Amino acid sequence: xxxxxxxxxxxxxxxxxxxxxxxxxxxxxxxAITSITAFELYFGAFKSxxxxxxxxxxxxxxxxxxxxxxxxNASKEAGKVYSALEKSGKRIGIRDVxxxxxxxxxxxxxxxxxxxxxxxxxxLGIEKW
Numbered sequence: 001x002x003x004x005x006x007x008x009x010x011x012x013x014x015x016x017x018x019x020x021x022x023x024x025x026x027x028x029x030x031x032a033i034t035s036i037t038a039f040e041l042y043f044g045a046f047k048s049x050x051x052x053x054x055x056x057x058x059x060x061x062x063x064x065x066x067x068x069x070x071x072x073n074a075s076k077e078a079g080k081v082y083s084a085l086e087k088s089g090k091r092i093g094i095r096d097v098x099x100x101x102x103x104x105x106x107x108x109x110x111x112x113x114x115x116x117x118x119x120x121x122x123x124l125g126i127e128k129w
Contacts, residue, residue, distance in 0.1 A: 003032050003068065003103050005112035006040045008129055013041070013057055022111060022129050034102045035069045036095050038062055068102050077101035081121055092117040100124050 004022065011019025023031075041062070045054035070078075078101035085091050096114070100121045103110045109125035112118055118126050 001032055001106065001108040002026055002030055002127065003034060003099070003106075003108045003110050004037070004065075005099065005110055005114060005118075006037045007113045008111055009033065009037060009041060009061065010044070011113075013054075013061060019129070026111075032066045032068050032106075032108065033062060034099050035067055036098045036102065038067055040095065068106055068108075070098055070102060071105075073105045074098070074101045077105050084122075085120060088120075090120045092120060097121075 008019050008022055012023070038058075041058045042055065045051060045058045048054045078098050081101055081104075082091075082094065082097045085097070096117050100110065100118060102108075103124060104121075109127055110118060111127045111129050113129060115126055115128045118124055
């Protein structure tokens with residue numbers, strides 16, 4: 001299974017051809033989204049100038065794929081990862097850690113453009129798009 005990071009989904013919502021190519025590359029059954037990414041998409045939609053239109057687009061996109069949740073196991077993994085990053089002086093954003101933890105506990109790879117941050121997380125399969 002592959003999880004699409006927020007940056008890829010924003011590209012899809014904005015009609016960027018390179019981001020839409022991800023969907024051609026993967027079968028729909030192989031794609032999932034995290035609840036953290038869902039939050040980030042809705043946050044962006046609500047604060048935009050075309051909020052009601054953008055919220056409908058996010059609703060439509062999220063209805064097409066399973067959403068994996070930030071549950072107890074992901075919480076524990078995120079705590080472990082964030083602690084290790086902090087100790088090593090290589091912290092990244094907490095939401096990125098939460099997305100990575102969901103990937104790790106679900107044995108899923110992450111498709112992202114943000115390789116710089118995610119590559120700091122040991123064991124996370126990253127595919128740059």
